[in-house]
Amino acid sequence: MSRGQYILRRLVQMVPVVFAITLIIFIMLRAIPGDPAQTFLGDKATDQQIEIVTREMGLDKPIYVQYGYYLRNLVTLDLGDSLKYRVPVSTLLWSRLKVSLSVVLVTGIFIMLLSLPLGILAALKKDSLIDNIVRSALMVTMVMPSFYTGILLIIGLSIKLDLFPVSGYGDTFTEHLHHLVLPSLTLALGISPILIRVLRSSILEALDSDYVNTARAKGLTEQKVITLHVLRNALIPTVTLFGVTIGGLMGGTVITEKVFALPGAGALLVDSVAARDYPTVQSATFIFAMMVILVNLATDILYSFLDPRVELG
Amino acid sequence: MAVSNESSRTVVDAGQSATLAGAAREVRQSSRWTWLRSRNLIIGASILAILVSAAIFAPWLTPYEPQAQVPEEALQSPSLDHPFGTDNFGRDMFTRVLYGARIDLRVGVIAVLSPFVIGVLIGCIAGYFGGWADTLAMRAVDIVQAFPFLVLVIFIVSVLGPGLRNMYIAVALVAWIVYARLIRSSILAERNKEYVVAAQAIGGNDLRIITQHVFPNVITPCIVFAMTDIALYIGLAAGLSYLGLGERPPAPEWGAMISSGQPFMTTAWWISAIPGAAIVVTGIAFSLLGDGIGDALRPGSRA
Numbered sequence: 001m002s003r004g005q006y007i008l009r010r011l012v013q014m015v016p017v018v019f020a021i022t023l024i025i026f027i028m029l030r031a032i033p034g035d036p037a038q039t040f041l042g043d044k045a046t047d048q049q050i051e052i053v054t055r056e057m058g059l060d061k062p063i064y065v066q067y068g069y070y071l072r073n074l075v076t077l078d079l080g081d082s083l084k085y086r087v088p089v090s091t092l093l094w095s096r097l098k099v100s101l102s103v104v105l106v107t108g109i110f111i112m113l114l115s116l117p118l119g120i121l122a123a124l125k126k127d128s129l130i131d132n133i134v135r136s137a138l139m140v141t142m143v144m145p146s147f148y149t150g151i152l153l154i155i156g157l158s159i160k161l162d163l164f165p166v167s168g169y170g171d172t173f174t175e176h177l178h179h180l181v182l183p184s185l186t187l188a189l190g191i192s193p194i195l196i197r198v199l200r201s202s203i204l205e206a207l208d209s210d211y212v213n214t215a216r217a218k219g220l221t222e223q224k225v226i227t228l229h230v231l232r233n234a235l236i237p238t239v240t241l242f243g244v245t246i247g248g249l250m251g252g253t254v255i256t257e258k259v260f261a262l263p264g265a266g267a268l269l270v271d272s273v274a275a276r277d278y279p280t281v282q283s284a285t286f287i288f289a290m291m292v293i294l295v296n297l298a299t300d301i302l303y304s305f306l307d308p309r310v311e312l313g
Numbered sequence: 314m315a316v317s318n319e320s321s322r323t324v325v326d327a328g329q330s331a332t333l334a335g336a337a338r339e340v341r342q343s344s345r346w347t348w349l350r351s352r353n354l355i356i357g358a359s360i361l362a363i364l365v366s367a368a369i370f371a372p373w374l375t376p377y378e379p380q381a382q383v384p385e386e387a388l389q390s391p392s393l394d395h396p397f398g399t400d401n402f403g404r405d406m407f408t409r410v411l412y413g414a415r416i417d418l419r420v421g422v423i424a425v426l427s428p429f430v431i432g433v434l435i436g437c438i439a440g441y442f443g444g445w446a447d448t449l450a451m452r453a454v455d456i457v458q459a460f461p462f463l464v465l466v467i468f469i470v471s472v473l474g475p476g477l478r479n480m481y482i483a484v485a486l487v488a489w490i491v492y493a494r495l496i497r498s499s500i501l502a503e504r505n506k507e508y509v510v511a512a513q514a515i516g517g518n519d520l521r522i523i524t525q526h527v528f529p530n531v532i533t534p535c536i537v538f539a540m541t542d543i544a545l546y547i548g549l550a551a552g553l554s555y556l557g558l559g560e561r562p563p564a565p566e567w568g569a570m571i572s573s574g575q576p577f578m579t580t581a582w583w584i585s586a587i588p589g590a591a592i593v594v595t596g597i598a599f600s601l602l603g604d605g606i607g608d609a610l611r612p613g614s615r616a
Contacts, residue, residue, distance in 0.1 A: 020456045028472050143596025145548040147555045148571055148589035155578050155586075251461030255552050269464065270556055273471035281471060288464045 243299025354605025432492025440500030
């Protein structure tokens with residue numbers, strides 16, 4: 001199977017999954033007790049107003065027709081108006097997503113800055129003091145709930161040392177970056193341990209392999225053995241994992257956004273849940289699911305380029 | 314693993330399923346003494362034993378009540394009378410952390426049970442019978458997997474309403490896929506082995522073959538994984554409480570305690586910091602235990 005066919009097949013496989021996702025979100029939202037029209041209008045609405053809105057929202061139609069409307073609206077990106085903010089959900093979501101995606105991006109950079117040097121160091125100095133310190137520290141940051149890490153970072157770096165803002169997002173690009181450091185560091189500290197573990201063990205595995213013995217036997221310098229042979233192979237599982245991680249971060253920023261009061265899509269989701277703002281909840285959930293699917297697809301495709309042995313079956 | 318639960322769970326799953334899959338096969342070869350060789354296992358089990366005793370004997374370990382408010386003793390820093398200080402209502406933090414162990418340990422264990430049972434059941438059926446049952450199960454896995462873990466849990470909890478019971482339901486609906494995939498891939502590896510084929514050849518029925526022959530060989534990785542999952546769910550419960558979707562104050566739940574201490578983090582750090590440390594210690598105990606069991610089951614390879 002050629003790579004083009006492989007990508008095409010993966011895209012076709014996505015269709016029923018996306019379809020099922022919309023169905024699940026739709027059914028679950030219909031399962032919520034309470035009349036959506038009533039929720040939309042608030043407590044002071046008259047029966048007549050409720051009737052009008054019920055008709056406008058299509059709530060008087062059979063359930064499958066409502067699902068049809070829902071699908072049509074999704075395709076045309078007409079996601080309705082937010083009940084809480086009274087603006088189109090698509091506008092709201094887009095402005096919030098930009099913040100979440102910036103968090104993911106900066107977190108990705110932090111993860112690489114932490115994982116690569118520490119993973120390589122821990123593997124090359126296996127069982128040394130450094131290796132043990134790195135591994136013990138990682139065990140701690142790995143089991144720390146992200147909101148706890150966040151609070152500790154705020155206490156240490158914002159309040160005590162006054163290096164970074166406590167919360168918020170700022171107004172200019174540099175301010176944004178400054179505000180993104182702590183949330184991203186919080187997320188990176190939680191995720192890097194897993195990557196470092198995998199990188200460390202794949203380097204150790206590669207060091208044990210025949211091709212490394214051969215490379216050494218033919219007289220390559222140790223540095224060349226490491227960079228050309230060991231790292232090239234050891235990085236493959238790490239890159240895949242990195243992709244999965246980034247996929248997981250979509251929506252994984254929820255709690256951290258709340259801790260640092262970032263105006264991101266995850267915080268929007270939580271706030272909308274609290275306000276029973278269902279048009280926003282369903283759209284945010286859908287968008288997060290779509291992003292995970294796309295990132296996973298991109299990871300699989302990238303993987304097929306990186307590792308020529310992978311079967312495109 | 315409690316951290317950003319969402320992303321790590323897929324990652325851990327990807328990282329561990331490969332290494333764990335091999336562990337079961339070697340279970341028979343390990344003598345019972347190898348268990349003692351694992352330092353991780355001993356440390357993890359010891360910490361856990363202390364935590365469980367603290368939870369059980371909480372009423373005897375402290376003279377205070379977890380909910381008793383003494384306004385005149387509010388916001389005291391750690392002292393002999395109050396080893397972990399007091400919170401803004403003058404409640405003894407040591408007492409609350411002890412009683413918190415009752416809630417959080419129970420939450421972790423209960424939360425892992427249903428996804429474990431559901432996942433193992435579906436994984437067994439999918440892996441052993443294959444065909445349309447397998448296709449159906451794997452498509453369901455694909456769909457659940459497309460949602461970010463935390464987003465789906467929050468979504469379900471928002472529909473069902475906040476609280477721990479609904480969190481268990483949400484976790485059961487979402488987390489079974491890890492166990493289903495893990496056990497399915499192990500069974501696929503076992504299905505064509507001689508002992509299974511032999512059992513089929515002498516006419517053993519499928520249920521018997523699965524429960525008596527295949528199951529003991531494939532269940533261990535799932536148990537190891539469940540250990541680390543317990544830590545994850547304790548963090549998740551804490552996170553949901555933090556967002557106001559889990560256990561509500563004044564219950565002495567560790568996450569809720571961290572959350573309620575956040576406004577005081579400049580003046581009274583202990584209100585947030587100590588329950589957080591309790592979560593970390595518990596998480597480490599379960600991780601070590603999981604690693605230790607894994608180590609003990611594959612004596613040859615200790616990375």
